Amino acid sequence: MLTEAIQLRIFPPRHDNDMAQLLRLNIGGFSQARTTVPFKRVRRKILHSPVPRQMTSKTGFTLLELIVVIFVLSLVLAVSLPSFIGMGESKIQSDAKRLASILRYLNDTAISAKESLSLKINLQDKTIQYNGPDGEKTETFQALSSIELQSKGMVSEGEVTIFFGPAGASQSFQMHLSSDKQDVIIALNAVSGRVKIKQGEQQT
Structure with a gap:
């Protein structure tokens, strides 16, 4: 009984129904009670990106796109520049x-x-x-x-x-x-x- 009282003091039942979960063990003629602590499930929080998945696509220019843009600008200048020079x-x-x-x-x-x-x-x-x-x-x-x-x-x-x-x-x-x-x-x-x-x- 002393052992049971000590265990109950150390692990006080949180609810009335927890008393029914005590298991009795007979060790060496003494009655020893062990309290089973209820398992508490911990939920892990999954961090989600604030940016939607469809919004995470690349927004920068690739090297090929930059080359194409530079080529087009060079072509436009090559065509128009002689016209401006030849105006006079x-x-x-x-x-x-x-x-x-x-x-x-x-x-x-x-x-x-x-x-x-x-x-x-x-x-x-x-x-x-x-x-x-x-x-x-x-x-x-x-x-x-x-x-x-x-x-x-x-x-x-x-x-x-x-x-x-x-x-x-x-x-x-x-x-x-x-x-x-x-x-x-x-x-x-x-x-x-x-x-x-x-x-x-x-x-x-």
Whole structure:
């Protein structure tokens, strides 16, 4: 009984039903009671990621994707950059074609109509004056820099007048259009009557 009392003191029953769970053991003529402690199940908490599984997919770029992006950007720059660089040159090319068209008109009209026409070139104002289908016309060419005459050589200032008669232009000449990067030459051959556009020296 003493042993039982000690065991009950050490392991007091938590509930009334726990008394029925005491097992009696007879060891050496003494009655010894052993209390069976009820098993307490411990639940383990499983930590879950706060990010849903479908959200944990990779969000960065792979090496292959970066290579593809760089290639596409390089291709776009390769196509568009020459266009931006050539914007300043396209203006002078357009002026050269327009001036060549005027020279052909004057030469062909003078020959076919058997009449005299004139082309006045003002290098100071960078203008040309001629008789067009609708009367006298004046046009401006900002890139006009000089004219090289067969009779006088290079002229870069003042005014020059060229005559066109029934035989065409009175002399061969070259008109120069210059920009910061290039020089374009419009040449008229008085013998053949042909007008050509030539690329001059590239400016550096």
